[in-house]
Amino acid sequence: MAKHNAFYAQSGGVTAVINASACGVIEACRRHADRIGHVYAGHNGIIGALTEDLIDTNQESDEAIAALRHTPGGAFGSCRYKLKSIESHRAEYERLIEVFKAHDIRYFFYNGGGDSADTCLKVSQLSEKMGYPLTAIHVPKTVDNDLPITDNSPGFGSVAKYVATSTREAALDIESMCATSTKVFIFEVMGRHAGWIAAAGALAGESAEQAPHVIIFPEIAFDRAAVMARIDEAVKRHGFCVIVISEGAQYADGTFLADAGSTDAFGHKQLGGVAPTLAGMVKADLGYKYHWAVADYLQRAARHIASRTDVEQAYAVGKVAVELALDGQNAMMPAIKRVSEAPYEWQIEAAPLAQIANHEKFMPRDYISEDGLHISDAGRRYLSPLIQGEDFPPFENGLPKVAKLEKVRVARKLPDFTV
Template identity: 85%
Template sequence: MAQHNAFYAQSGGVTAVINASACGVIETCRRHSDKIGKVYAGHNGIIGALTEDLIDVSQESDDTIAALRHTPGGAFGSCRYKLKDIETHRAQYERLIEVFKAHDIRYFFYNGGGDSADTCLKVSQLSEKMGYPLTAIHVPKTVDNDLPITDNSPGFGSVAKYIATSTQEAALDVASMCATSTQVFVLEVMGRHAGWIAAASALAGNGEGEPPHMVIFPELAFQRAQVMQRVDESVKKYGYCVIVVSEGAHYEDGTFLADAGNTDAFGHRQLGGVAPTLAGMIKQDLGYKYHWAVADYLQRAARHLASKTDVEQAYAVGQKAVELALDGKNAMMPTIKRVSDTPYEWRIEAAPLAEVANKEKFMPREYIREDGFGITEAGRRYLSPLIQGEDFPPFENGLPKVAKLDKVKVARKLPTFEL
């Protein structure tokens, strides 16, 4: 088998463990140096491929690549850039193939969520039409846990662990001060359409009166009067109320509580902060003292509190991506198959990208409590294994030690391309 080069890129919002997947891809490529020559990474994701802005990963030491496993962020740079429709903007896709040809790239590993799965599939289809032998494998990643087929998405378990922990810690703070200070605490978490992260907060409590007292999911329409009634009941009964709300909470007509009126690069509505919006409602309707917080980037960057399960799975899908490519599989995505809940066991399988691209997985109704404000035992059985285990990074001078890459650039061979 002739030796050819590989290309790896990161896409969309990063996670605490996306670099663990990068580590899995790169280390596995190095173990198969008889078939895979150099590994190039796109600087700032797919934009790096379009602009021929490539990083020569072969210049990084083995120790540096190993350190990616405990480094948060996107080590090679990510981007929110959605390729246009292939029929009307064919030039973009043809440019990718031209860059791959110029650098003898025959393996394409794209690490991202649903939109990147679609891009990976389209690149695979076009390369086939153009007669260029490219093997395209999607490496799953998303904190939202909304990719289909796979039992869970790498990146989610660590966010779930962080949010459950933060809910528990903040609740203890509020409980200790509620007699004279804050009575209602609202924590906003990520999740535009799928409430998996909000659901994970419920792992912090599992009994009468244990916070969070309310979880507000984007899968169910927001009913203001009902929510206010529950807040009032909680404060009167327990002295305080802890609420975790998904950023995608919306009214019956689909309008987001915190619609900012703008859209992002992918055409998604920009959300302007549901936590202060909800807190304002509580102040207006009930008059309780409140405090709110937005987990924002902290929840997806918290590698110091990553789930060991998540780290291992993130590495495993990166490794499997390379193995699939070397086995001649194309337009596929490694998936996580749950074998059992207790003890928790899993294995890596694979699914065709045609069954993954542009599809979202939402919280099943059987995971949401009948009253709509918490999780069921079935939901707890699903979520609990994903936050298990600690995988602390090494520390230096009191802070986590992270990988520092040289990011040596590859000489350009093609004319400049305008995005």
């Protein structure tokens, strides 16, 4: 059987385990060296394909590729660059096919979230229209946990573990000082439209009686009076109140509490500081002393406290992506299916990209408490297995060791192309 090359790229905001998926893809390709020659990684995601800036991963040692499994960030560079419609930007898509032809690339692995799934689907459709034999597989990744069909998204479990751990640790700090100091602590986490990460903060306590006392989701319209009443009640009952709030918290009319007035490269509203916004309300309405924190990149980069479940799933979707491609399953995504909840068991199944691209998965209403300010028992049952297990990276001189790649570039064969 003829041997052809593969292309792998990372897209969107990175996670603590996206490189574990890269490891899964590359190691699986090496195990199938009779059918896959070189694995070329796009430098800075799909931009690397457009500009023919390719990294030859075959030049990396087995040890370096294995070390990706415990390295955070995006080892080959990621990007926020969304390909527009084929009709209006056909030149970009044709350029991709030209690059793939020039380097005999027949397998396309795109590691990202919802926008990346859309790109992968479009590349698959265009290659078919142009008569170029390309098998395109989307490798799921997103801390937001908002990809449909898959039970959960690789990257989420580790963020959930970090947020739950940080919430518990901060709560103990606040509790120890609340008699004479801070009464309210607000922890802002990621989640533009879906409140999965905020929900994970609830795992810090065994019930709503323990911190965090309030969780604010994008899926539940923000009611200032109700939230302030709950905060006041918690302070009077416990002496302090811990709040986890999603960056995408919004009013009933869809306006974000923290709309910064601009958009990012994907066309998403730029959100800026919902924690200080809520803190201002606490000061104005209740007069309590407060502190707030924004997890920001720390939550998605925290490989040192990654969930073992998450690492294993991230590696598995990368590995299975290659198997799907070699099996000729085009425009598909390896999805995680929960087989059993107690004990927790999962497996990987193929899901069609047409049912994933441009669709978001939100927190089910029955995962949220009746009053909308905490999680339900069903939500806890869903979340808990995803943070289980530890997979500590090796340490050296007191710090985590990370992969060191050579990143040898592939010689260009085509004229320059500007994005």
